[in-house]
Amino acid sequence: MKIRSACQKDAQQLVSIYAPYVKNTAITFEYEVPSIKDFxxxxxxxxxxxxxxxxxEEGIIQGYAYASTYYDRSAYDWTAELSVYVKEDARKKQxxxxLYDALEAALQKAGFVNLLACITLSNEASLAFHKKRGYDQVAHFKKIGYKFDKWYDIVWLQKRL
Known part of the structure; x- marks a missing residue:
């Protein structure tokens, strides 16, 4: 497995990985699959x-992960929110x-101190994944996202580097 930085030409494969999450789950609260241009x-x-x-792997993207701004204020500049999406048939391949190993190392090298993950409940696989990596639950928001005619809770997990 090769880990590398994303580029625009990856957008089509990334959309195909992300689309089932949008269409079939509340893991993301987007209602519509973004276009390739949006990606x-x-x-x-x-x-x-x-x-x-x-x-x-062999020219086929198996998953992707990225960091983003937690909150757009200077005092939060040492904190990043992480996201990861893995192709459905690649979920048991580590x-x-x-991706998280490489992402966390890059963020630490860049001077980030706090990593956050927002997880929709109930996503036990993501909770277990993050807890195994040393993330602790620090917040629980009840009925915060609405998708598929249902309200969902979210939890925030944090890891300090």
Missing amino acids: EKRINTTLKKFPYLIAE VGSQ
Whole structure:
């Protein structure tokens, strides 16, 4: 598995990985699958300040992870929110772990101190993944997101580097 930085030409494969999460889950609260152009913009915007990493095997993207601004105030400049999405048929291949290893190392090297993950409940796999990596739950917001005619809770997990 090769980990590398994302670029615009990856947008089509990234959309195909992300689409099932949008269409079939409340893991993301987006209602519509973003266009390839939207994803190209997201990649470019993210790379201005944060890592946006791809896990690739034989030219096929297996997953991606990126960091983003937690809150747009200077006092939060040492904190980043992390996201990871893995192709459905690659979920048991440690793709997420490899991406997070590289993402956390890059963020630490860049001077970040706090890492945050926002998880929709109930996503036990993501909770277990993050807790195994040393993230602790620090907040629980009840019925905060509405999708598929249902209200969902979210939890925030934090890891201090």
